Amino acid sequence: MARVVVDVMLKPEILDPQGQAVQRALPRLGFEGISDVRQGKRFELEVDGPVDEAVLARIHDLAESFLANTVIEDFTVKVESDDVVAGAAK
């Protein structure tokens, strides 16, 4: 089984009040020197069977039509290697 990760972020020109609220909270927590925070979404898709180009193309379509709204969001699709998956589970 392989994992495909879709990251979705608001486009840079779109105001992100949630990210701003997080950024404003940072000094209170003793974190200085962070000038901007943008908040996005991460989807982890567990794929049955091998992730070949056809599967990736379908996931790309899924991301473009459903997981992201490309009017306001950008997305990336990445295959996570088994090592990374195993590492994340520790």
Added chain:
Amino acid sequence: MTARIGVVTFPGSLDDRDTQRAIRLAGAEPVALWHKDKDLKQVDAVVLPGGFSYGDYLRAGAISRFSPVMGSVIEQAKAGLPVLGICNGFQVLTEAHLLPGAMLGNDHLHFICRDQKLRVENASTAWTSDYSEGQEIFIPLKNMDGRYVADEYTLDKLEAEGRVVFRYVVRGEAADGCGNPNGSLRDIAGITNEAGNVVGLMPHPEHATEPLIGTGRTDGLPFFTSILKKLVTA
């Protein structure tokens, strides 16, 4: 025979019953439509009501947009069926790309619920002909994700083509002093498609159709009388 206007109920719809009531008050016949049915029961127009369909998961309207009923609504709206999206219904219409732009969380991050002054900018759509251009109306607004955004090109195009149907009255002498309620670009409260049959807005006309409730005025009723006139004279 009067016009039959469908009201879709999604899981999480809140205002479907109020919308049916408003349609009845205007003199038309409300027809309940179910999100799992492709069948639109041969209605003459459709209203997508407010609420939190599918819990607003992923993005407001994003999951509803792929429900079976929406396949039929999208197809028929493109062929001219009048469709009105109120609040969550507006969000569904932008997610379905029947209307341009997108809806995001209010810029102040709070749910907002208040009576809102709007200016009618376009009184020639299927849903606004009983208003007059420049008229100011007062109807309830209640939402979390009411911030209308679109790129500059789209906003300019909407303005140039007269497709901004309602604006929040936040500037000038008539302003209510409460400011833009959600950070919507260019104070846009509602828009229409090129043909004028699809209209979406955040505020709730269906909650302002009887003097006893809401704002105590009936400023929302013309939405429903507009479409009725259009359908019975068509």
